[in-house]
Amino acid sequence: MLSAQDMPEQQAPAPSNAGLPHSSADHTVEALRRILVGQTIADVERHLILDTLSYCFGNRTHAARILGISIRTLRNKLNEYMEAGIPVPEPGQKPAIAS
Incomplete structure (x- = not known):
């Protein structure tokens, strides 16, 4: 799971990797960055x-455990x-199916 520490801070561009293939993970992180900003x-x-609660079919205990929070905080x-x-x-x- 991505955390705030995984997101790069605004800084000078990293050296170009021109010619090197981008991994799927690189594309995923870039897509997440665009969504979150x-x-x-x-x-x-x-x-x-x-989304976590939906993934857990509404099970609050399971969702709280995945999120790393108490059931009281989730409630x-x-x-x-x-x-x-x-x-x-x-x-x-059941989770809603996106159209």
């Missing part, structure tokens, strides 16, 4: 929590989202 930490956190976050009108997967709910 401009989003607030709260938005990124919300998406990560909800508090989910309550905040529900109060804000954001849909939260129910336990046993």
Whole structure:
């Protein structure tokens, strides 16, 4: 899983690797960087929590374990989202299929 430490800081461009093939991981990191830039930490956190919960079919205990947070913290976050009108997967709910 990527963390903030994995994301490069703004600095001078690295030496060119012209002619060298880019790995799939390089493309993935670049795509993630483009997606994350401009989003607030709260938005990124919300998406990560909800995507993990969906991945776990709504199982809060499993999602909290994957995220490295307590079940209480997860429940508090989910309550905040529900109060804000954001849909939260129910336990046993299959992940939504993106169209």
